[in-house]
Amino acid sequence: MSYTKPLPTPNKEDAPFWQAAREGKFVLPNCPDCGNIWFPPYLYCPRCLSPKRVFKEASGRAEVWGFIEMAQPYVKSFAPELPYIVALVQLEEGPxxxxxxxxxxxxxxxxxxxxxxxxxxxxxxxxxxxxKRRE
Ligand SMILES: [Zn+2]
Incomplete structure (x- = not known):
């Protein structure tokens, strides 16, 4: 069965992030000038505006920062999963x-x-x- 939910359209900012995901890697942009790690993957470091971002593999560890339970089918293709959780998670690296x-x-x-x-x-x-839950 084909996937019917909306997907991101990779652009020059986040294409490396999605390409890494295809390869089973979770990467984040790192700033070689000030050490900042950020998400979403803007082209420039949001702390010092350096254009020299480098994608590095992240720990993949995170914890729930906040969440909502979706109860309405705002997007039709999600209707079979109602009610489902949309979570905001804080990555170990900060974002x-x-x-x-x-x-x-x-x-x-x-x-x-x-x-x-x-x-x-x-x-x-x-x-x-x-x-997923960390064991
Ligand atoms: Zn920086």
Whole structure:
């Protein structure tokens, strides 16, 4: 069955991030000038505006920073999964990102829950980053 949910369209800012995901790697932009690590992967370091970003593999460790339970089918292709959680997770490296959680019941999600990155190859040419419970 083909994947029907919306997917990001990689652009010059985030194409390296999505390419790494296809290869099973979770990378973040690092600044060689000031050491900052950020997400989303803007072209320039948001702390010092250096254009010399370098993508480096991240730990993949994170914890739930906040979340909501979606109860309405705002996007039709998500309707079969209602109610589902949209989580904001704080990465061990500092940045916060939106994501979906895998294998965790809605009523088990709480702020501070420890997570590990995982990869969901939803299409031949596209892999999504998601998070599962850290063992
Ligand atoms: Zn910097």
């Amino acid at each position: 916060i990102m939106f994501t979906n959680l895998v294998g965790i019941k809605n009523d088990e999600v709480k702020v501070g829950l420890k997570l590990q990155v995982c990869f969901d190859p939803v299409k031949d040419d596209f892999t999504l980053i998601k998070f």
